[in-house]
Each structure stands twice: as C-alpha cells, then as structure tokens.
Amino acid sequence: MSRRLSRKQLLIAGGAAGAAAAVGGGIVHESRSGAAPASAGASAQPPTVPFHGVHQAGILTPAQSDLRFAAFDFIGSGKEDLHDLLRAWTRAAATLTAGRSLAPPHEDPAKPPTDTGETAGLAPARLTLTFGLGPTLFEKVGLGSKRPPQLADIPHFPFDELDPDNSYGDLCVQACADDPQVAFHAVRALTRIGFGTVALRWIQSGFLSVPKDGDTKRNLMGFKDGTANPSTTDAAMMKSNVWANTGDGQDWMANGSYLVSRKIEIHIEVWDSSAESEQEGVFGRHKASGAPFGGTKEFDTVHISDIPAMAHIRRANPRQGEVTERERDPRAQFVPIQARLAAKDRLNEYIQHVSSAVWAVLPGVETHDGYLGQTLFET
Numbered sequence: 001m002s003r004r005l006s007r008k009q010l011l012i013a014g015g016a017a018g019a020a021a022a023v024g025g026g027i028v029h030e031s032r033s034g035a036a037p038a039s040a041g042a043s044a045q046p047p048t049v050p051f052h053g054v055h056q057a058g059i060l061t062p063a064q065s066d067l068r069f070a071a072f073d074f075i076g077s078g079k080e081d082l083h084d085l086l087r088a089w090t091r092a093a094a095t096l097t098a099g100r101s102l103a104p105p106h107e108d109p110a111k112p113p114t115d116t117g118e119t120a121g122l123a124p125a126r127l128t129l130t131f132g133l134g135p136t137l138f139e140k141v142g143l144g145s146k147r148p149p150q151l152a153d154i155p156h157f158p159f160d161e162l163d164p165d166n167s168y169g170d171l172c173v174q175a176c177a178d179d180p181q182v183a184f185h186a187v188r189a190l191t192r193i194g195f196g197t198v199a200l201r202w203i204q205s206g207f208l209s210v211p212k213d214g215d216t217k218r219n220l221m222g223f224k225d226g227t228a229n230p231s232t233t234d235a236a237m238m239k240s241n242v243w244a245n246t247g248d249g250q251d252w253m254a255n256g257s258y259l260v261s262r263k264i265e266i267h268i269e270v271w272d273s274s275a276e277s278e279q280e281g282v283f284g285r286h287k288a289s290g291a292p293f294g295g296t297k298e299f300d301t302v303h304i305s306d307i308p309a310m311a312h313i314r315r316a317n318p319r320q321g322e323v324t325e326r327e328r329d330p331r332a333q334f335v336p337i338q339a340r341l342a343a344k345d346r347l348n349e350y351i352q353h354v355s356s357a358v359w360a361v362l363p364g365v366e367t368h369d370g371y372l373g374q375t376l377f378e379t
C-alpha cells in the first residue's frame with residue numbers, strides 16, 4: 001500500500017465566524033493512500049496505535065479523523081519540573097493510547113477521580129499523542145545550549161496577521177483519534193496532570209474525513225489535498241526529509257522531527273461566491289478530478305507551462321529542484337516555500353495566516369521504562 005504524507009495535516013472548522021482555519025505546513029501525518037482500495041480507510045486500521053517506538057506515533061500514522069492540538073506555557077521552576085512532567089505525561093500517554101483509564105483500581109471516593117471518565121466504554125479510536133517543545137522553553141529551564149538550530153523562530157511573512165495569544169508556546173501535544181471525545185479526553189487529562197507546571201495557552205480542534213473509496217481527502221475549499229505528497233513508505237525519503245539525524249546539530253533530537261503549525265483562516269463567503277473556473281485557476285488543478293491543468297487525471301504529471309504563473313501549486317513548487325517542506329529542518333523546508341507563497345499566490349486572496357508556531361517533536365520512547373525527552377536530559 002502506498003501511503004502519502006499530508007502537508008496540511010488537518011483542516012479545521014471553527015475559529016472566526018465565516019472562516020475556516022487550517023493547521024498547516026507542518027507535521028508529516030500520513031493521510032491517504034493513492035491507489036488504495038476502499039478498505040484502506042480508518043475502519044481497516046487496528047484499534048490501537050503503539051505508543052512506544054523509535055519515532056513518536058502520530059507522525060507517519062495513517063491520519064485519524066479528529067484532532068485536538070494544544071500549546072502550553074511552562075510555568076514550572078526549572079528543568080526538574082520539566083523532567084517530572086515529561087515522565088508523568090509518558091506514563092499517561094502509554095495508558096491512554098492503549099485505551100485504558102488513568103484511574104487506579106481502588107480510588108479514594110473522597111478525592112476527585114483521577115480519570116474524568118468521559119471515555120469509559122469508548123473504543124481507543126487509534127488515539128495517538130505526539131509531544132513537542134517550543135523554542136522559548138529551552139532558556140526557561142536552563143537548557144539553552146540544547147536548543148536545536150532547526151528550532152529557529154519562524155520569520156514574519158508579508159500579510160501575516162498573527163494573534164500572539166493564539167501562537168507560539170513552550171510545549172505542545174497533538175492528540176489524534178477517530179473519535180473527537182477520545183482526543184478531547186486525552187488533552188484534558190494531560191492538562192490536569194500538568195497543573196502547576198504548564199498552563200494551556202491555545203488549543204485547536206480539527207477534523208478530516210476519509211473518502212469511502214480511499215481517495216485523496218478534500219480540504220474545506222473542496223479540492224483534493226495531498227496529491228503531490230511523498231510516500232510514507234519511502235524510508236529513504238523519510239530519513240532525509242522527516243527524521244532528525246545524528247549530526248544534524250543536536251544529537252539528542254535524532255529520530256525526532258520538527259513541526260510548523262499555522263492556523264490559516266479561509267474567507268469562505270468570498271470563496272463560495274467565486275466561479276469554479278476561478279477556484280481552479282487559484283490552484284492550477286481541476287476541482288472534481290484533482291488533475292493539473294493540461295491533464296485529465298489526478299496524478300498526471302504537472303507541466304509547469306500549463307499552470308498559471310500565480311497558481312498555488314506553481315508558486316509552492318516552481319519545479320526548479322526538489323520541493324520538501326517536511327520538517328527535518330523548517331529553515332530549509334517550510335520557510336522558503338512559505339516565503340514564495342506569501343510573496344505571490346492567488347490563494348492569498350482567500351486566506352489569512354493568523355497563528356504560527358514551531359516545535360521540536362521529541363524522539364520516540366523506545367522502552368517501557370523510557371520517557372519523553374530522555375535524550376535531552378541524559379546525553
């Protein structure tokens with residue numbers, strides 16, 4: 001089965017009235033299967049996704065339908081507090097992703113329940129929990145020398161209208177599941193565990209439906225989205241474009257990755273009033289088939305001379321070398337593409353970037369006595 005990375009991991013409904021937002025440009029969440037049969041959808045997946053592994057789950061995992069993405073401010077007093085938090089989050093994440101309650105067998109009824117209880121009786125729903133650290137955290141906890149160079153601040157792009165209260169953060173958790181209540185419960189539980197050490201800064205919910213035929217998913221502008229993404233089964237591609245390697249700058253990050261999160265409002269009233277031919281010209285692809293201009297089928301080769309100069313796919317990939325915005329290094333991947341798009345892209349008439357953040361996605365927890373961030377503290 002061929003799996004492909006999703007560039008805009010999830011389309012989000014909500015935010016400002018009359019707008020839709022996209023969390024985009026970042027995490028490399030496998031999203032679709034190009035020529036896969038109908039059975040390749042979420043229902044064909046096992047009910048749980050293993051928490052332990054060389055890499056964190058939720059990065060190349062076949063995308064679930066629901067997301068809660070939470071960013072936190074660190075309000076603890078130093079690296080011991082961070083260490084304790086990451087150990088506690090590790091234990092909780094292993095339990096929750098296995099579909100188990102956080103409650104111990106015999107709880108004291110005179111105390112608040114350890115588990116808030118809203119997932120009792122629910123399936124694990126392929127819950128994944130993926131953890132990252134923001135640039136501002138390192139100095140705060142006295143680990144400034146360990147900040148990876150790839151975790152550089154994302155520059156301000158023309159027309160960005162970022163809301164600082166809804167941007168940035170010291171830690172992040174991405175909860176994905178095929179049940180919104182399962183994802184909600186996980187973020188709620190992790191927030192409770194972090195009480196006094198972290199405070200919720202912003203949160204974003206999202207959804208992304210899988211077409212019945214296993215076809216490419218569609219974004220809220222109605223277009224197939226993910227056509228040009230590379231395959232997650234291409235290990236060499238993942239190693240060179242997704243996973244931090246030893247020698248990249250901070251060896252403790254090996255097998256981790258980087259994530260750029262952007263909230264992008266879509267002015268849907270304006271979009272919905274525009275002609276289909278105009279909408280297709282914005283992307284350089286046909287709406288129904290997903291075929292590039294000049295072609296008839298979704299995966300037909302893109303001939304740059306057939307694509308309008310200002311169309312999104314031409315600006316995103318001028319076909320003058322490799323295009324990679326998977327996040328082994330956002331400075332070399334996300335930033336140059338977004339700089340081109342911010343300078344000129346017909347899509348800009350319909351969207352507004354309102355939030356930005358960059359994260360070092362921690363290496364996976366390989367053993368049952370290991371913990372998130374172990375290499376940061378112990379190497």
Ligand code: HEM
Nearest residue numbers: 022024025223224225226227228264313316317337338351
């Ligand atoms: C609301 C925001 C956005 C929407 C609705 C959107 C939508 C699309 C669609 C429909 C395609 C064509 C299908 C495909 O190849 O997946 C596409 C392609 C692409 N987009 Fe976006 N996009 C958005 C933002 C971004 C951002 C922020 C970036 C990166 C900074 C980006 C980078 C790309 C790239 C690299 C391609 C593939 C071009 C190619 O190789 O043909 N997009 N996008």
